[in-house]
Amino acid sequence: MKDKIILITGANSGIGKAAAEALARMSGTIVMMSRNLQRGEEARRELIERTGHQQIDLMTCDLASLEDIRKFSSDFHKKYDRLDVLINNAGIFVHERMETADGFEYQIGVNHLGPFLLTSLLLDLLKKSGEARIINVSSAAHLIGKINFDDLHLEKSYNPWKSYAQSKLANVLFTYELSRRLNGDGITVNALHPGLVKSRFSYDRRTEKPDSFIKLGEIISITPEKGAETTVFLATSPEVSGMSGGYYVRKKAKRTSKASYDQKTAAKLWDVSTELTRAKF
Ligand SMILES: NC(=O)c1ccc[n+]([C@@H]2O[C@H](COP(=O)([O-])OP(=O)(O)OC[C@H]3O[C@@H](n4cnc5c(N)ncnc54)[C@H](OP(=O)(O)O)[C@@H]3O)[C@@H](O)[C@H]2O)c1
Numbered sequence: 218m219k220d221k222i223i224l225i226t227g228a229n230s231g232i233g234k235a236a237a238e239a240l241a242r243m244s245g246t247i248v249m250m251s252r253n254l255q256r257g258e259e260a261r262r263e264l265i266e267r268t269g270h271q272q273i274d275l276m277t278c279d280l281a282s283l284e285d286i287r288k289f290s291s292d293f294h295k296k297y298d299r300l301d302v303l304i305n306n307a308g309i310f311v312h313e314r315m316e317t318a319d320g321f322e323y324q325i326g327v328n329h330l331g332p333f334l335l336t337s338l339l340l341d342l343l344k345k346s347g348e349a350r351i352i353n354v355s356s357a358a359h360l361i362g363k364i365n366f367d368d369l370h371l372e373k374s375y376n377p378w379k380s381y382a383q384s385k386l387a388n389v390l391f392t393y394e395l396s397r398r399l400n401g402d403g404i405t406v407n408a409l410h411p412g413l414v415k416s417r418f419s420y421d422r423r424t425e426k427p428d429s430f431i432k433l434g435e436i437i438s439i440t441p442e443k444g445a446e447t448t449v450f451l452a453t454s455p456e457v458s459g460m461s462g463g464y465y466v467r468k469k470a471k472r473t474s475k476a477s478y479d480q481k482t483a484a485k486l487w488d489v490s491t492e493l494t495r496a497k498f
Contacts, residue, residue, distance in 0.1 A: 223301060226304065228250055231441045253277070257275045286335050323380075327384075330494050352408075352448055393462050451465060454468075
């Protein structure tokens with residue numbers, strides 16, 4: 218991993234931070250993306266101190282803004298001429314309906330549409346790697362997800378779990394569709410479920426306290442380090458070299474929901490996402 222350039226979104230907290238630490242221990246250049254400069258800088262300093270690895274960069278980007286994503290990509294292109302691993306890890310669970318800067322329902326915006334645009338903008342650098350990997354952190358919540366094409370932004374009936382599950386199903390559909398479209402381009406694309414992980418994810422950002430429902434799950438949840446293991450495996454292991462279009466749990470390929478294999482839904486979501494983000498793949 219010595220010469221690899223690895224970008225991890227949402228790297229200042231939880232699973233992303235733990236993955237960044239594990240990857241930093243394997244060397245290479247780690248680029249941590251954080252939406253907040255202060256939180257990102259604190260995490261970067263902590264990781265440098267803990268690992269002794271100096272090549273840890275920090276770049277800010279709010280995935281809730283298409284303009285910010287485009288600016289991030291432009292800055293990234295100025296700094297790096299190649300990208301070997303893109304880890305679309307950042308994700309959020311919001312309790313009340315919110316919208317991104319572009320008027321998207323927040324969870325579909327941050328968890329799917331933002332990473333969709335980001336990936337399209339970085340594809341040229343991934344192609345230069347020769348053997349690049351894209352990893353999308355989804356969730357078992359995709360199992361109860363449905364893409365609501367008639368109300369993608371859930372204006373008619375918002376429910377945080379319906380929204381989260383839709384966005385995480387979108388991660389799996391995007392992974393499979395991108396993998397099909399990149400076939401033969403030297404880039405693999407895989408998704409994963411990290412497990413039930415104790416992180417800031419369970420926090421209600423309005424109160425900065427753990428959500429009472431998710432808090433129950435914390436009793437059986439695993440550490441971010443354990444939760445990051447499948448991400449690190451997909452980013453580095455020779456076992457998955459050349460393998461694409463999979464979904465992994467505890468480092469093992471698993472089947473996903475019936476809806477996730479529907480290629481018509483995947484193609485339609487691709488078109489809708491392209492239209493909304495003006496992404497060019
Ligand atoms: N924890 C679980 O049990 C679990 C289970 C299944 C899947 N997942 C998935 O795992 C991924 C990581 O979650 P986690 O558990 O590590 O939660 P976390 O500790 O809350 O970390 C999420 C990261 O995403 C960042 N983020 C949120 N909104 C963003 C935005 N608009 N732009 C850029 N970055 C943004 C957060 O930044 P801030 O620190 O600024 O908020 C944070 O760095 C998510 O995709 C989540 O859906 C988690």
